[in-house]
Amino acid sequence: MAEAKTARLLTFVLAAALLAASCAPRDRHNEFFGKVEPPQGQVLRYITGSEPESLDPQMSSGQPEARLDIALYEGLVEYHPKTMEAIPGIAERWTIDQDASEFVFFLRKNAKFSNGDPITARDFVYTLRRGLRPELASRIAYLAWDIKYAEAFNTGGAFVRDPKTNRFLLASEAPPHAEEGATAEVVPASSSSTAPAASPDEETLFKKELSMKGEDAAPDTEFHKRIHAPERLVVPEDEKDREKALKADPKLAALVAGKEFVPVTAEDIGVEAVDDYTLRITLRQPAPYFLGLVPHQFFRAVSEKAIEQWGVNWTKPEHIITSGSFMLSEHKPYNQIVVVKNPYYWDAASVRLDKIYFYPLEDNTTMMNLYKAGEVDATFNHTVPASWLKSGVRYVKDYMDAPENASAYWQLNTTKPPMNDKRVRKALSISIDRIALADYRVVSKPNSAFVPQGILHGYPSPQGFGLDVEEAKRLLAEAGYKDASGKYDPTKFPAELVEITYNTNESNKQIAEFVQAQWKQNLGITISLRNVEWKTYLNMRSKLEYKGIAGGAGWVGDYMDPYTYLGLFATAGGDNGTGWYDPKYVQMLTAANREPEQSKRYAMLSKAEEYLLDAAPVIPLLKPATSWMKKPYVKGLYPNPGTLHAWKFVYIEHDPAKWDQGMPDMTTDDLAAR
Amino acid sequence: MFRFIVRRLIVTIPMVLIVISLTWALIRLAPGNFYASDKKLPAAIEKNIRAKYGLDKPWYVQYGRMMGNILQLDFGNSLKYENETVNDILKRTVPVSAALGTCAYLLALVVGICFGTLAALKQNSKLDYASMGVAMLGISLPNFVLGPILVLVFSLSLYWLPPARWGGFPSWNLLLPVLTLSAVYMAYIARLTRAGMLEVLRSDYIRTARAKGLTERQVVMRHALRGGLLPVVSFTGPALAILITGTVVVERIYAMPGLGNYFINANLNRDEPLILGIVAFTSIMVLIFNLLVDVAYGFIDPRIRY
Numbered sequence: 001m002a003e004a005k006t007a008r009l010l011t012f013v014l015a016a017a018l019l020a021a022s023c024a025p026r027d028r029h030n031e032f033f034g035k036v037e038p039p040q041g042q043v044l045r046y047i048t049g050s051e052p053e054s055l056d057p058q059m060s061s062g063q064p065e066a067r068l069d070i071a072l073y074e075g076l077v078e079y080h081p082k083t084m085e086a087i088p089g090i091a092e093r094w095t096i097d098q099d100a101s102e103f104v105f106f107l108r109k110n111a112k113f114s115n116g117d118p119i120t121a122r123d124f125v126y127t128l129r130r131g132l133r134p135e136l137a138s139r140i141a142y143l144a145w146d147i148k149y150a151e152a153f154n155t156g157g158a159f160v161r162d163p164k165t166n167r168f169l170l171a172s173e174a175p176p177h178a179e180e181g182a183t184a185e186v187v188p189a190s191s192s193s194t195a196p197a198a199s200p201d202e203e204t205l206f207k208k209e210l211s212m213k214g215e216d217a218a219p220d221t222e223f224h225k226r227i228h229a230p231e232r233l234v235v236p237e238d239e240k241d242r243e244k245a246l247k248a249d250p251k252l253a254a255l256v257a258g259k260e261f262v263p264v265t266a267e268d269i270g271v272e273a274v275d276d277y278t279l280r281i282t283l284r285q286p287a288p289y290f291l292g293l294v295p296h297q298f299f300r301a302v303s304e305k306a307i308e309q310w311g312v313n314w315t316k317p318e319h320i321i322t323s324g325s326f327m328l329s330e331h332k333p334y335n336q337i338v339v340v341k342n343p344y345y346w347d348a349a350s351v352r353l354d355k356i357y358f359y360p361l362e363d364n365t366t367m368m369n370l371y372k373a374g375e376v377d378a379t380f381n382h383t384v385p386a387s388w389l390k391s392g393v394r395y396v397k398d399y400m401d402a403p404e405n406a407s408a409y410w411q412l413n414t415t416k417p418p419m420n421d422k423r424v425r426k427a428l429s430i431s432i433d434r435i436a437l438a439d440y441r442v443v444s445k446p447n448s449a450f451v452p453q454g455i456l457h458g459y460p461s462p463q464g465f466g467l468d469v470e471e472a473k474r475l476l477a478e479a480g481y482k483d484a485s486g487k488y489d490p491t492k493f494p495a496e497l498v499e500i501t502y503n504t505n506e507s508n509k510q511i512a513e514f515v516q517a518q519w520k521q522n523l524g525i526t527i528s529l530r531n532v533e534w535k536t537y538l539n540m541r542s543k544l545e546y547k548g549i550a551g552g553a554g555w556v557g558d559y560m561d562p563y564t565y566l567g568l569f570a571t572a573g574g575d576n577g578t579g580w581y582d583p584k585y586v587q588m589l590t591a592a593n594r595e596p597e598q599s600k601r602y603a604m605l606s607k608a609e610e611y612l613l614d615a616a617p618v619i620p621l622l623k624p625a626t627s628w629m630k631k632p633y634v635k636g637l638y639p640n641p642g643t644l645h646a647w648k649f650v651y652i653e654h655d656p657a658k659w660d661q662g663m664p665d666m667t668t669d670d671l672a673a674r
Numbered sequence: 675m676f677r678f679i680v681r682r683l684i685v686t687i688p689m690v691l692i693v694i695s696l697t698w699a700l701i702r703l704a705p706g707n708f709y710a711s712d713k714k715l716p717a718a719i720e721k722n723i724r725a726k727y728g729l730d731k732p733w734y735v736q737y738g739r740m741m742g743n744i745l746q747l748d749f750g751n752s753l754k755y756e757n758e759t760v761n762d763i764l765k766r767t768v769p770v771s772a773a774l775g776t777c778a779y780l781l782a783l784v785v786g787i788c789f790g791t792l793a794a795l796k797q798n799s800k801l802d803y804a805s806m807g808v809a810m811l812g813i814s815l816p817n818f819v820l821g822p823i824l825v826l827v828f829s830l831s832l833y834w835l836p837p838a839r840w841g842g843f844p845s846w847n848l849l850l851p852v853l854t855l856s857a858v859y860m861a862y863i864a865r866l867t868r869a870g871m872l873e874v875l876r877s878d879y880i881r882t883a884r885a886k887g888l889t890e891r892q893v894v895m896r897h898a899l900r901g902g903l904l905p906v907v908s909f910t911g912p913a914l915a916i917l918i919t920g921t922v923v924v925e926r927i928y929a930m931p932g933l934g935n936y937f938i939n940a941n942l943n944r945d946e947p948l949i950l951g952i953v954a955f956t957s958i959m960v961l962i963f964n965l966l967v968d969v970a971y972g973f974i975d976p977r978i979r980y
Contacts, residue, residue, distance in 0.1 A: 054755070314757075366926075373833060555712070
């Protein structure tokens with residue numbers, strides 16, 4: 001008896017404690033989530049995701065780092081806090097030539113590093129040359145490969161010179177390749193799939209445009225003439241690699257026999273400081289999206305002084321020199337990164353925050369606990385766990401839910417049956433009810449095309465995949481999964497050859513289970529699920545070792561342009577996790593990028609996307625929502641499509657009358673109510 | 675005794691080296707690599723990275739280089755956090771984990787031994803049942819359940835204590851993680867103490883002590899506890915080693931910048947130097963604490979002599 005009583009008593013005490021806790025008096029602002037108490041002064045406490053790999057902007061690829069880099073480093077142009085379009089940064093204005101292959105940036109004269117040194121065009125030349133050094137081995141260097149000879153330099157290429165005439169061989173002289181798949185390997189620099197070698201005609205076109213430039217253009221220089229000369233042929237500099245490449249292409253081998261190989265150097269790439277405040281970037285081909293790419297951390301100014309003195313340790317607080325609106329004052333890994341206002345910043349007068357604490361955290365529940373307890377003021381995207389959303393967090397006034405420049409999709413292994421049949425891939429794609437899936441996922445929106453629909457202003461998204469089970473059955477029957485009477489027969493479908501492989505993650509699992517149920521219901525086939533750890537998943541996907549479906553994919557756009565998505569499938573030899581490659585698709589993209597007029601270019605890209613969807617190497621699913629929290633007193637922090645914030649516009653509002661009552665207005669174009 | 679310690683320490687070195695070699699081989703066998711990310715890297719960039727980290731060399735060269743460095747106690751730089759050496763990371767994180775772990779274990783020892791002893795002395799009393807009932811709860815309630823409950827009550831409802839993050843030592847931030855971490859150990863120690871004490875209290879030498887006319891206090895404190903705590907001592911070695919080298923779950927829940935958090939990420943990131951460094955440190959700690967336990971036995975248990 002005694003034990004039972006004690007046990008009952010214990011249960012009672014525990015229950016009472018929990019009850020008391022849940023009924024404890026809450027703060028006044030219960031239309032908001034948890035405690036609402038602004039910190040003293042202009043201080044922001046922000047959760048930016050996991051510990052940054054590096055505070056070196058050229059060495060980090062993720063979004064957590066991007067957010068820190070925006071505080072610490074300034075680019076030629078910056079992200080607009082609401083739309084993420086390019087706005088003036090260190091460059092006060094810029095000109096773009098007619099076919100978007102040459103960009104001239106005019107730098108402001110009062111831009112300074114955090115040690116007071118002026119930031120000049122030479123610093124940007126250094127930044128880009130250094131970012132592309134092969135020894136640095138930056139993972140995001142490919143972002144700058146559009147710059148002429150940047151890829152050649154970054155991948156260790158060499159020009160070919162005829163010792164007799166001292167003339168460099170041209171890319172146009174190289175024999176055309178028999179097989180597309182081998183392109184990238186043979187001549188990495190000049191003719192990777194995204195950049196077919198320019199023909200001599202096109203080169204003359206470039207020259208013509210050069211002479212057509214307006215009076216605003218920078219003066220012509222020796223370098224400028226040289227960089228506009230017809231594109232040179234590039235072969236691997238490394239002897240072993242070169243031999244391999246030449247063996248694969250005997251015609252090329254014959255061409256370069258007896259020639260000298262001159263390594264491509266940093267000085268060869270198409271970046272030029274015309275004078276201290278004029279920077280000219282020459283691309284190897286038209287790239288209208290390039291300006292949208294320039295705010296990316298890879299292009300943000302770094303200090304030669306700090307880097308050359310301290311090497312890999314230059315980002316330590318005691319050595320670092322920054323170029324942005326803030327400077328680093330403390331970095332305790334896995335604990336906190338503190339930045340303070342940079343007094344030398346050219347626009348320091350309008351920077352409102354004195355200090356930002358960035359907390360590197362990984363566990364979503366912990367983040368939300370800290371937010372609720374009022375220990376942090378805002379969080380990054382996708383921080384609200386699904387179960388919290390369902391329990392009502394999405395209805396509080398400080399919940400931020402904006403469409404994201406991202407697309408969630410599955411990749412299909414197009415190299416193995418049954419997925420090597422386009423009809424099967426399409427049939428699977430049109431037997432998913434995406435609206436129901438989005439409902440189930442609470443804050444996501446359905447997306448039937450590859451580029452997220454309705455996010456990129458002015459881009460006419462193709463309709464993509466609807467729900468059409470009859471058509472799916474017809475396609476499958478056509479693909480041979482039919483009974484004697486010619487009707488679709490689910491038992492004939494080799495379901496054992498297909499598996500939805502995804503990396504272990506609650507939301508991946510939910511989506512996989514949902515689609516699995518849809519296929520069972522609509523097509524009568526049972527596809528099994530398999531979850532693997534992240535790096536294992538990446539390995540399986542890149543080696544195409546997965547069976548049928550890689551179900552954990554998604555892509556967050558690097559910039560606000562459809563090409564950031566469509567370019568993913570312009571990889572030679574299908575090196576994109578699906579094995580799908582079509583030269584015609586690449587040609588469509590290249591043609592679109594040569595089109596100077598935006599609306600026409602978008603229409604052409606949309607056609608290319610339609611072509612991609614018709615080939616169906618992916619199953620598009622959802623548009624994720626950004627889904628994060630911000631206390632009402634944090635102003636100037638907008639739910640933009642990339643969750644990348646221009647910290648210089650953010651401030652703490654201490655007057656409760658001026659607090660945000662819901663999502664801030666995203667329609668007006670003013671920069672943070674200045 | 676001295677010779678015993680020296681002998682054990684000498685054995686430690688090859689054992690740690692074997693552990694490191696096995697770990698190295700396991701990392702190599704695991705699929706994936708440290709630089710892979712969502713976007714498939716162009717082959718040329720992958721080549722740059724492999725050249726930079728010497729991954730293009732044959733495996734025995736890589737192994738030799740790694741071993742050579744480790745023998746000089748240099749684990750190199752982390753692959754994920756480029757500007758940090760593994761030694762720096764260890765130097766920074768071990769004190770955090772150790773503070774958390776030792777506090778939790780001390781709390782567990784004090785509370786556990788008190789209640790265990792009381793329960794044994796008053797066997798089958800209400801006190802005995804109550805403390806053993808709570809102990810059972812402590813053992814069966816995993817810390818990933820207890821932690822969030824404590825946070826819910828003390829941080830999110832009462833707003834008394836911060837729900838997470840490191841705030842230095844000592845600070846209020848430590849209270850919840852220490853409680854969460856110590857619960858299981860407290861409960862386990864209480865049960866071990868009770869069992870040990872019950873056995874000892876019935877032994878002949880306690881009867882002799884009582885027969886000598888010693889007070890109950892003297893009997894318990896001077897004679898019974900010494901024998902009764904032996905199971906706790908042998909439990910302490912491995913337990914402390916584990917606590918000091920980081921506790922993954924609690925460090926995660928409370929966002930502590932300790933070794934456990936790094937260890938799990940190092941594995942997920944395939945950060946080879948960091949994994950090797952942490953594994954080496956952990957195995958050294960386990961071996962040393964086991965040695966300490968054996969030495970402590972020599973002092974506590976009069977029957978054991980080296």
